[in-house]
Amino acid sequence: MFSAVYFESEVRDHPRTRAILERYRELPHIECERFGQIFNRKAQNFRMQKQYPALILARKHGRKVLPAPAGYGFEAGQSHYFSHMLNCIYDCRYCFLQGMYRSAHCVLFVNFEDFADSILQSIAAGSGTQVFYSGYDCDSLALEPVSNFAEFFVPFFAQHPRAVLELRTKSTQISGLLQMAPAPNCIVAMSFTTEACAKRWERDVPSIEKRLKALARLQEAGWPVAIRFEPLLPEADQKAYASLFDLIFRRLDAGRVHSTSTGLFRMPADYFRNTLKLYPDEPLFARETRTENGIVSLEQPNREAWLAELEEMLFRHIDPASYYRCAN
Amino acid sequence: MNGEVNLVVAHPLEAKELIEWFELGEVEPRGKYRCYENKKGIALVISGMGVRNAVNAVDWLHGRQSPGFRAWLNVGIAGHPSAAVGQGLLINRIEHRRSGDCFWPPIPDLGLQGCGLVTVDEPETTYEQDAAFDMEAAGFFAQAAGLTTTDLVYVFKIVSDNRENPVDEVNLQRVPELLRNLESAIRKLVDHLRERSAAIADWYGMPAEFESLLRRHRFSATRKAALAQYCRRFCALGMQGRLSEIARVRFRDAASLMTAMRLELASASESGKTSRQGAE
Numbered sequence: 001m002f003s004a005v006y007f008e009s010e011v012r013d014h015p016r017t018r019a020i021l022e023r024y025r026e027l028p029h030i031e032c033e034r035f036g037q038i039f040n041r042k043a044q045n046f047r048m049q050k051q052y053p054a055l056i057l058a059r060k061h062g063r064k065v066l067p068a069p070a071g072y073g074f075e076a077g078q079s080h081y082f083s084h085m086l087n088c089i090y091d092c093r094y095c096f097l098q099g100m101y102r103s104a105h106c107v108l109f110v111n112f113e114d115f116a117d118s119i120l121q122s123i124a125a126g127s128g129t130q131v132f133y134s135g136y137d138c139d140s141l142a143l144e145p146v147s148n149f150a151e152f153f154v155p156f157f158a159q160h161p162r163a164v165l166e167l168r169t170k171s172t173q174i175s176g177l178l179q180m181a182p183a184p185n186c187i188v189a190m191s192f193t194t195e196a197c198a199k200r201w202e203r204d205v206p207s208i209e210k211r212l213k214a215l216a217r218l219q220e221a222g223w224p225v226a227i228r229f230e231p232l233l234p235e236a237d238q239k240a241y242a243s244l245f246d247l248i249f250r251r252l253d254a255g256r257v258h259s260t261s262t263g264l265f266r267m268p269a270d271y272f273r274n275t276l277k278l279y280p281d282e283p284l285f286a287r288e289t290r291t292e293n294g295i296v297s298l299e300q301p302n303r304e305a306w307l308a309e310l311e312e313m314l315f316r317h318i319d320p321a322s323y324y325r326c327a328n
Numbered sequence: 329m330n331g332e333v334n335l336v337v338a339h340p341l342e343a344k345e346l347i348e349w350f351e352l353g354e355v356e357p358r359g360k361y362r363c364y365e366n367k368k369g370i371a372l373v374i375s376g377m378g379v380r381n382a383v384n385a386v387d388w389l390h391g392r393q394s395p396g397f398r399a400w401l402n403v404g405i406a407g408h409p410s411a412a413v414g415q416g417l418l419i420n421r422i423e424h425r426r427s428g429d430c431f432w433p434p435i436p437d438l439g440l441q442g443c444g445l446v447t448v449d450e451p452e453t454t455y456e457q458d459a460a461f462d463m464e465a466a467g468f469f470a471q472a473a474g475l476t477t478t479d480l481v482y483v484f485k486i487v488s489d490n491r492e493n494p495v496d497e498v499n500l501q502r503v504p505e506l507l508r509n510l511e512s513a514i515r516k517l518v519d520h521l522r523e524r525s526a527a528i529a530d531w532y533g534m535p536a537e538f539e540s541l542l543r544r545h546r547f548s549a550t551r552k553a554a555l556a557q558y559c560r561r562f563c564a565l566g567m568q569g570r571l572s573e574i575a576r577v578r579f580r581d582a583a584s585l586m587t588a589m590r591l592e593l594a595s596a597s598e599s600g601k602t603s604r605q606g607a608e
Contacts, residue, residue: 004420004435004442028435028442030420038432045477047531048524052436280557281531286564288597301598 001089003052004028006038006105010059016110017057020146024055039086039103047278049104050091060084060109064118068133071327073166074259077129080122084109084149085138090170091203093282094231097137099271108143112152123163135168135189142171151176158183168228172206172214182222187258189226190215194236194244201284208247216251224258230326231265232310234300242313249317260318262310263326265298272296331525332369332398333518334389338377338464341503342404346372349511350518359392361385369522379424379447379467386471397529399480399521400472403514405488405503406445406462409455413493416510417443417460418517419483424466425449431469434479438516445485451495460485480524484517486510535559535568537575545582558589565596
């Protein structure tokens, strides 16, 4: 999976660093002062690096919990996000991370305890339910066997019922969760695109069938699960979405799905520019686009009607009250 | 498709085997640096010792080549406190002792032993750090990385001296033999770099129609950039054939050409019927 492990001098003796270096003892271990020396260098080629990404172990300094962008996530109170990782082991062509970062290496911040302290401060400073999204800059579970992220944070959130954790993922790494008692305030949100889109644009991602199987097992075990149809791509026709909805809600107890959301393909304009430079040969980015308020989306005639039709199909399976459109 | 690779060595004895393996012929007339090349996209320059020479040689070689996507590889001997003489090392961290600058070459999965390296101004005799020591890599990497992506710049060193076999006892005449013993590793590295540079050329090369359209009309810098983007979009959408047809049509001026291309792209995008999609 990785070609090498870099680690900051500062975390050399951290127990998580030691465990990960031991796990990857056959790979080169390279010490650095700050992860940015490698991750933020100029003139890197994200596309090429995706073929041999490295893992970088670092300490997260500064603000660890940030307000979630407006329109991101479900309506359940104040929303925040935190990123114990930067980047993802999967390679989805539509992903904004490839336009956001210069490097395809994965950064794992090992100081989970500092994140937990910041989350506690946010809970204390807010009122009512506080939602914390962990899969904004990475996939929450894809690296679980290495990071043990959920193993640390799920029990932590279980102790703080006023806080809700969303684990956003396309991964089937659920064995750790299945060994724990389900936490009602920890939601596993699985992302899906249609079969054709997944085959075309999602590299190294578990198949829809495998993801669905994992989600069904979690639901059976009592975990709150959620569905994220993101990004919606006009490439797929309504029939493809109808099949996807049928497939998913035949396997899951729709009445017990925490929430379902959709989100159109969209990307901040500067990330889109970077992505286009990386993949000038990608048909998805060669389509006509529109830019509104600094966000690029694909030009699509009758977009609103198309979306409304999709939602109508979706509401045959779920309660509209558990649905939202993700705007960011 | 074979990509192009530039090899940089400090000393003629480091070049000897490479010249033979890759059937490189000397470029005549000789310029500031001795330079060799073949017709398969491999070039070699002998820089002379030291950071400054490495920088200048990279710059010189780049200056005499046509624009393109090339990988760069520095091959040479190095000291190491404990590694055995003859050990090959793929360098994964370069520290320039004088400036303190650090560079991070990529780490491909080629099964080659990785190692950090310190570039020094004088031959290292104390081997205080657990790293390899050379006199060129920092200059080479800094300069080459400025000309291409850092993911196409590699450094491979062969241990020539260590604490047991100090640098002042190195017999330079043995250098070709040291390289010879690592022929398969060096060939593997060069092949890998050729694949990588070919991939980059494939991803980012412009279709031939772009140059031909540029020659036919006058374009401002902005229009030239837009033309490049349109040409790429035609290719990405599987419309190379249509691009070729457009390139043969006589337009009144650049503006009319651009309008025609824009309308065609919009129409293709709206219908969503590209040949790539159709193939799926």
